[in-house]
Amino acid sequence: MNIIKFKKFFLLVLLMVIISSCVSRKEMVYFQNIEQLKKSENRRSGNNLEIQPDDVLTIRVSAPEQEAALPFNLTKSIASQERVMGEVELETYLVSNEGTIVFPVVGTIEVKGLTNMELAKKIQDQISEYVKDPIVNVRILNFQISVLGEVNNPGTFSIEDDHITLSKALSMAGDLTIFGKRDNILVMGEDGDHKTYAYLDLTDANTVNSPHYNLRQNDVVYVEPRGTRRQSAGSTGLASTYLSIVSVLASLVILITR
DSSP: HHHHHHHHHHHHHHHHHHHHTOOOOOHOOOTTGGGSSOBSSSSOOOOOBOOOOTTTTEEEESSSHHHHHGGGGGGGOOHHHHHHOOOOOBEEEEETSSSSSEEEETEEETTTTTTTTHHHHHHHHHHHHHHHHHHEEEETTTOOOEEEHHHHHSSEEOSSSOOHHHHHHHHTOBBBTTBBOTTEEEEEEETTEEEEEEEEOOTTGGGSSSSEEEOTTEEEEOOOOHHHHHHHOOOHHHHHHHHHHHHHHHHHHHHHHH
């Protein structure tokens, strides 16, 4: 093999390595072709979370005469030491597939689609004949959202409040990495029987007016990587290949030039 042929061979190998190091968007990006789903692109606006089937609720009833409220506060069996300290854990209510719960004394209550405050008011009205001036507090225990993609701390997060914004969710996930696309963040969820999704632009202040900016139960936020991230992933993954090729070429050069 003469020097000219060797140079051509070297350039051909180098070109193949460069091409193979580029990772396509199809290989890296999640949830592609989501536009093909049958869905409702718009969902109801509002900051407060709506109760849905399979949600887990705690309901606490208070009143000036606390003994009258006791039948409505079902508690779990706990250790006697905890009971002395006054730490009482309430039983939870699992919302059925039909969107109902069974509440003491009152019976079956339709809760699907109600916010925490709306359900509290509904229960308050229904028990007012048994308890004078009742105060009802409702919490959803399994309110969770997931953040995936180019964030520093991806994962599933439990939310204690009855609402959370996209900005706060990204903050909980450690903010975007330098490789995250800030103008094309995907938010996916459900609105009744419909799948919903929207691409939000964090660089645009009007994003806060989107109905998807206030996240809901089980929403998924996905931050797509930029092209530079895909190239970096390809280069990193083939680092050992580069070393092997360079080593082989170096050996060839030594053999030819002797």
